[in-house]
Amino acid sequence: MSCIFCMIVDGTIPSKKAYEDDEILAFHDINPQAPVHILVIPKVHIPSVDGITYENSSVVARIFEKIPAIADAAGLTNGYRVISNCGSDTCQSVPHLHFHILGGRTLSEKMA
Ligand code: 5GP
Numbered sequence: 001m002s003c004i005f006c007m008i009v010d011g012t013i014p015s016k017k018a019y020e021d022d023e024i025l026a027f028h029d030i031n032p033q034a035p036v037h038i039l040v041i042p043k044v045h046i047p048s049v050d051g052i053t054y055e056n057s058s059v060v061a062r063i064f065e066k067i068p069a070i071a072d073a074a075g076l077t078n079g080y081r082v083i084s085n086c087g088s089d090t091c092q093s094v095p096h097l098h099f100h101i102l103g104g105r106t107l108s109e110k111m112a
């Protein structure tokens, strides 16, 4: 498996974990763009938002169910932004579905 996030899931590539259960993993981004920058991923390989289906969408619900506690544990008491890049126009660089949690300072009003 050449997917780097699948390799993070199986431990081949180390990561600084923020949360883990049987279905999802959260870990700190290697190149943070804010004081707190955490990635939340399904353990199962889904390429992007485009790959979410009726059959696999329960893991996306799990991710969003857990994001508030992950953000709270990271100290993001003043809020945070959740972003998922999907496809080349968004510069998605890792083709394994992930949600960025960004915070720890006042972020730009602009999202793009
Ligand atoms: P994308 O550009 O696909 O939305 O976001 C991919 C993110 O994964 C980037 O913010 C990048 O810094 C992060 N990233 C890429 N490789 C690794 C890695 O090996 N470890 C960690 N922790 N983050 C990574």
Ligand code: ZN
Residues within 6 Å of the ligand: 003, 004, 005, 006, 007, 044, 045, 046, 095, 096
């Ligand atoms: Zn993968």
